[in-house]
Amino acid sequence: MHAPNIDAEARLLRFRRRVLVACAAVLACFGALVARLVWLQVLHHEDFETQAAQNSTGFxxxxxxxxxxxxxxxxxxxxxxxxxxxxxxxxxxxxxxxxxxxxxxxxxxxxxxxxxxxxxxxxxxxxxxxxxxxxxxxxxxxxxxxxxxxxxxxxxxxxxxxxxxxxxxxxxxxxxxxxxxxxxxxxxxxxxxxxxxxxxxxxxxxxxxxxxxxxxxxxxxxxxxQEMLTTASxxxxxxxxxxxxxxxxxxxxTIDARLQKMVEDLYGERRGALVALDPRSGEVLAFVSQPAFDPNLFVDGIAPGPWRELNTSPDKPLLDRALRGTYPPGSTYKPYMALIGLETGARQPGDTIADPGYFWLGNHKFRDDKPGGHGRVDMYRSIVVSCDTYYYQLANDLGVDTIHDYMLRFGFGTPTGIDIPGEVPGLLPSTDWKREAFRRREQKTWYAGETISLGIGQGYNSFTMLQLANAVGGLANGGVRMRPHLAKELVDEISGEAQAVQPEVAGRMDVLTGHLAFVQRAMQGVNQEGTGSAAFRGAPYTSAGKTGTAQLVGLRGQRYDEDATHERLRDHGLFIAYAPVEDPRIAVALVVENAGFGSTSAAPIARRVLDFVLAGLYPGAEDMQAVREGRATAPVGTPRTVDAAWPPLHVAP
Structure with missing residues (x-):
């Protein structure tokens, strides 16, 4: 009688167990879901919010x-x-x-x-x-x-x-x-x-x-x-x-584009470099390297044809001659040699020599540029007429290492520190330099004859026009060389705030004031009565300068014949100058490659540069052509004012 009841209870018990298991399973699932939601929404909410945003946002x-x-x-x-x-x-x-x-x-x-x-x-x-x-x-x-x-x-x-x-x-x-x-x-x-x-x-x-x-x-x-909402694609x-x-x-x-353009036009088809700066601050007023190139060619990737033409041209338009081109300074070195002579006591201003037109050292004859010589020459006259023999003897008395040590103080043989990359130091020779530079034993020895040419800026001497301009700026600025710079100021276009580049002293010559004043007076004599006087005739300001001619090939005792020399082997013409003498505002150094005497090729360009800065004058067409052709001295024709030559200022051609 009780069997059916027992079966029913057993079935009910099994059912209740199943229900409990099912409920436990359901509760476990809900618990896991809640735990997952807490993990996602609470513990890692920020992480997944960021990921979700990144999935739908592009930057x-x-x-x-x-x-x-x-x-x-x-x-x-x-x-x-x-x-x-x-x-x-x-x-x-x-x-x-x-x-x-x-x-x-x-x-x-x-x-x-x-x-x-x-x-x-x-x-x-x-x-x-x-x-x-x-x-x-x-x-x-x-x-x-x-x-x-x-x-x-x-x-x-x-x-x-x-x-x-x-x-x-x-x-x-x-x-x-x-x-x-x-x-x-x-x-x-x-x-x-x-x-x-x-x-x-x-x-x-x-x-x-x-x-x-x-x-x-x-x-x-x-x-x-820019944060953008993006689609799945x-x-x-x-x-x-x-x-x-x-x-x-x-x-x-710091560059004056009008002055820069004028100088580049004055060079014409000739090669060379010019640096003009303010000796008081180091601001570069003109930075010329001729020939140049069009930078627009490089913006979008230069084509092979133009690149090949620029890269293989014998005129080397890609070479920055002002920054990286090195040249013998020629006779522009002589004022600095005279300063060394005074500082060391090797020479006094009144000491004279008899110049027969040559200097003998052993069996080698070093010729003066003037056949027959300059006669009796003191230090002042040696600079004014550019007497080679005087400086042959001075170099021989000083020796290469003394010359090296003083020239280093004047800024030669070391970078000026200008604010663009790629500057080379040039070459200021010494016995130590030669010992390190050459391999063969006989080449390592410094010979006395090599010193003689250093006195007139030849031999191993090789410097940039930037160095030469910085050195003449030091002469003009009482012996203080300022670091050259091309940046004048940086202007924030939003705030309008201007950050000016501050002048910075690069070095001091550390010479006696009287010695410096003597050399300055002699350089003034160059432009008044000496080798630079033809170019500076009638100038409305007082200036100081020095001509230079740098030989590219050894003459082996022979006279230089320009007509018989290949155009690219002819002498370089150089000139250094500053003005006005009373309160120098500009110093300039330049070279015209293979153009012959500095007095006829380089000095006329320097005269126009000083006229521009100090008198506001721009060469007329006739004068411009005469300078380009190397047949100019003082300006000819009717000059223009700078403003008349450049209307209006802010419009590009």
Whole structure:
């Protein structure tokens, strides 16, 4: 009778157990779900919120406007302009590059030079970075590609700012240029200070030479960022935040573009270099290297043809002759030799020599430039008439190492510290230098005959025009050499705040005031009654100078014959000067390559430079042509005022 009840109770018990197990399972699931929700929503809420935002938000860099470069008067020397660029990102393309480029060529014009540049850039660019295949697209080409864009994944049109140098070759070596960032520069950016890598996201150009390179950080500005809401496919929908870029600072140079242009025109087709500076501050007023090049060629990647032409030209337009070209100083060395003679006591101003037109050392005859000599010569006259024999004897008495030690104090044989990269130290010889420079034992020995030529700025002597200008600036500035600089001030375009470059003492000659005054007076005599007097006749200011002629080939006792010498082996013409003597405001050093005597080739250019700065005069057409042809002395014809020659100031040609 009780069996059915027992079965029912057993079944009920099993049912209750199943219900309990099911409830426990359900509770466990809900517990796990709640725990997971707590883990997601409470413990790791911020992490997953960030990830979610990143899944739906893209960050695009906003490249800042590169700072302008102007001359001291505000004339714009480097600017920017917008243009459209067609770019390919290899990592996102869906077809072989050759096929893709061929298809693109049916939509927009792609020239062979575009393809060549594209292939060059591919070698230095990661697959994930865009590479331009065509720049400066027209509005029509942009519209045509927009219609066909769906066919070209990985290809986009980007609006970019391009650097422009409106005056072309003007001051090209001083300004430099920008170019595409190469692999080495990218590595340097990545390894640089924290934040530098982020600051160059979206940027594909960097300063390469001149002030463009030296002041890259200030000119570049600060990259902004644009936070965009994106779809799952990565297409931007709308902007949700970001940070505006900060434009680069405007760099105002110490150079006067009008003076620079005048000097470059005065050189014409001739080669050479000129540096003019303010001896009181070190501000560089003109920094000329002729011939020059057009920096616009490099902005978008120079084509092989123009690069080959520039790189193989015998005139070497890419060589910065003012910064890296070294020359024997010739007779421009003599004022410094005289100063050493006075400082060491080897000579007194009144000591005289009889100059027969040569100096014998052993069996070697060192000729004076004037056949028959200059007669009885003291120190003053030796500088005014540029007597070689006087300085042959002085060099022999001083010795090479004494000359070296004093010239080093005057700034020769060492970089000036100018604020652009690439300066060379030149060569100031000594016995120690020769011992280290040569390999063979007999070459390591310094011979007495080698010292003689040093006295007239020949032999192993080799310096830049920048060094020579800095040295004559020291003479003009009471023995104090200021560090030359091309930057005058940096201006923040947002705040308007200007940060001026402060003058800096580079060195002191440490010579007696009376000795310095004597040499200064003798250099004044050069332009009043000596070898520079023809060029400075009638000048409305007092000036001091020294002519120089530097031989390029040994004459072996023979007389120099210009007509019988190849044009590129002829003597260089040099000149140094400063003015006004009472309160010097400008010092200049220049060389005209293979142009013969400095008095006829270089001094006339220096005269026009001083006229420009001190009298506001600009050569007329007749005078300009005479200087270019090397047949000028003092100015001829009717000069123009600077303002009349340059209307208006701020408009590029």
């Amino acid at each position: 695009l860099p906003i490249v800042p406007n590169r700072g302008l470069i102007t001359d001291r008067n505000g004339i714009v020397l480097a600017a920017n302009y917008p243009a459209y660029t067609l770019e390919i990102t290899r990592a996102r393309t869906m077809q072989p590059l050759e096929t893709l480029v061929a298809a693109l060529g049916r939509v927009v014009d792609i020239e062979p030079r575009d393809r060549e540049r594209f292939q060059r850039l591919l070698r230095d660019t990661p697959d994930t970075e865009p590479v331009p295949i065509r720049s400066h697209l027209s509005d029509t080409e942009v519209a045509r590609f927009a219609v066909e864009r769906f066919r070209f994944p990985g290809v986009r049109i980007q609006a970019r700012l391009f650097r422009s140098y409106p005056w072309g070759e003007l001051a090209a070596h001083a300004i430099g240029y920008v170019g595409r960032i190469n692999a080495a520069e990218k590595e340097r950016i990545d390894d640089g200070p924290e934040g530098q890598r982020a600051n160059y996201r979206g940027t594909d150009v960097i300063g390469k030479l001149g002030v463009e390179a030296a002041y890259e950080r200030e000119l570049h500005g600060t990259t902004g960022v 990565g297409r931007a929908v709308r902007r949700v935040g970001g940070r505006a870029p900060r434009p680069g600072k405007t760099l105002r140079l």
